[in-house]
Amino acid sequence: MxxxxxxxxxxxxxxxxxxxxxxxxxxxxxxxxxxxxxxxxxxxxxxxxxxxxxxxxxxxxxxxxxxxxxxxxxxxxxxxxxxxxxxxxxxxxxxxxxxxxxxxxxPRLWIEWSGDTPFIAKKYVRGEPGTDVFLGWGLWWKTLGLGEPSHKGFLVKKSADGVHTVIAGGRAVALTEITDNRIPQTVLLGEVRGFELKEFANLSRNVIRSFVRGTAKLFEGCEKAIVPWSGGKDSTAALLIAKEYCDEVEAIYVDTGVDMGLNKYYIEKIANEMNVNYEVVRAPVKENIMELGFPSRDNRWCTGLKIKALEDAIKRRGKVKVVVGDRDAESISRSRRWFEREWEGVAEVLAPLKLWSGAMVLAYLLSENVLPNPLYALGFYRLGCYVCPFLRAYERKLLREVRAAKIGADEDLLNQFLGRHEGYDLGM
The missing domain is CATH 3.40.1360.10 (Dna Topoisomerase Vi A Subunit; Chain: A, domain 2)
Known part of the structure; x- marks a missing residue:
């Protein structure tokens, strides 16, 4: 690889x-x-x-x-x-x-510009571990204080220190600080001009296809693949690549009982469009909240339940390869993993997206006519459970204020979770 x-x-x-x-x-x-x-x-x-x-x-x-x-x-x-x-x-x-x-x-910094539209093009740059490039659109405009919600996109260079740069036409036009317990603080330096996401994807297609071809060696001899599918952009892209190279592909969605409702809608819709078989397995996170309390950053007991449900489902399928959407930009620990590794006692794991930026992943989905999860347009960066301890203040604000974000939620449970953070989020 x-x-x-x-x-x-x-x-x-x-x-x-x-x-x-x-x-x-x-x-x-x-x-x-x-x-x-x-x-x-x-x-x-x-x-x-x-x-x-x-x-x-x-x-x-x-x-x-x-x-x-x-x-x-x-x-x-x-x-x-x-x-x-x-x-x-x-x-x-x-x-x-x-x-x-x-x-x-x-490669995460390979960005060129055609007027107001960025695109991914190979260029010689010195990389910066801990950085990523992603796109915002929809309610992201309002969340970051850049303007009214719009279907057009804007580009953000995400840094490990939490201070991110909004770039337009190759120039920094805003600085925004995104922290866990405070609404984003943004300073405008110029005009933020939006662009059409589809045009971004079309201009980026040559590099994206080269990156897809670059994963071919990883998949040699892949007869059957299982993709843990969360509904996020990375696992959806992993599913697309697995379908391109493996003889048989199946997805597994782990339902915790406290998942954002639009995730389930999205997975059903995209599975039908892509003609993908998927199984829903249950991890009893919701059932255990009354006894164990909400998961916290120091006590992520929910993760063990999700992994156990996924492991059991994979083991039932015999010899398979597990294709995941891990990217180096997500964390130092993931950047230190190899493209393939052994999940002891379960299966061999393949990670074809390790070198990709968030923007690359989105370009890939759009160039393959796969719409991204609508939760991204609502302003979420992290998708999953509505009681996740890693949701940031602005995402919890969205759960309070945006009706579509609450679809399928147990409102009593959601209100209890949000109440625990209310003082922090309001700066009290």
Whole structure:
């Protein structure tokens, strides 16, 4: 699924040593350019790459003069990264581990502009682990104080420190701070001009299709796949890719009894449109709230129930591959997982979306004529349970004020949950 290319054998030895110390469970392949230098590097890389997997080309500062040209002349599944040191082999192992993480995050910042419309296009940038790029539309305009709700989209660069940048026409036009217990605080720096989401998807299609093809090697020999399907954009994209490469695909939706009602509506609708079989399994989260109290960030007892329900459903199916929508941008722990891993005692897990940004995922769905979950248009970033301890203040505000967000909810239970946070959310 991923091959790292370096210039020389000594560079490869250093890289393998880093992998042994920091990424020992990764099935990473290392190739060399047999010591080539200068413009010969470009031809050597082109001879090594194919379109059915991803490649990271790591070069030292000695090759700085060819890095951009190499990036521009290779397809999107080839990520070119220049480290800060002169040579790979002269880099400390901890620094080399970090540079690998930086390189993997590069595609999340591949954004170009056609007038007011952004699109995903390969460009040489220095990645930033912990960042992501996503799109807001619908009630997001109002939530972030950018204007009245609109079907048009806007682009946000999401940072790990909670201060995000709204970008229009390639320029920062707003800064917004999104924290757990406060409504977003936004400072306008310019005019936020919206764009058509479908146009964004159409302009991005070439890179997206290259990323889909880049997952082909991961799925070799995939006869039957199970996709844990939450109704969110990532698991829906994972389902689409699994359908493209696996002989048989089935989805599993875990119903906790406290799921947002629009999730169930969305899954039923999209399953019919995509002709996907899915099973609904029950995790008794709602039934246990009276005894255990609401789940909290320090006591996420609900997660164990959901995993148990999913495990049991997968085990009943025998030998399968489990395809998940994990992305590196979601958390440090996910970025440290390999594209494939063993879910001990359950199945082999494949994660084809690891290198994708949130914007890429949305472009993929729209380019395949799959509408995203309507909860995104209502302003939600996280989809799932309406009593989730990880809902942020603005999402709890939506649950208080937006009728469509409450569809299917036990209103007494929802009110109890919201009441627990009311003082924090209102700044009391």
């Amino acid at each position: 991923l091959t790292v290319i370096v210039r020389s054998k000594r560079d490869a030895d250093a890289l393998r040593n880093m992998i042994k110390n920091y990424r020992s469970d990764w099935g990473i392949e290392v190739e060399t350019l047999k010591g080539k230098r200068g413009t010969d590097v470009i031809d050597a890389v082109k001879e090594l790459v194919s379109d059915n997997k991803f490649y990271l080309v790591l070069l030292g500062r000695e090759e700085a003069d060819v890095i951009k040209e190499l990036s521009d002349s290779t397809p999107p599944n080839v990520i070119v990264h220049g480290i800060r040191k002169k040579r790979i082999r002269n880099t400390r192992l901890s620094e080399l581990n970090w540079e690998l993480e930086v390189a993997k995050s590069q």
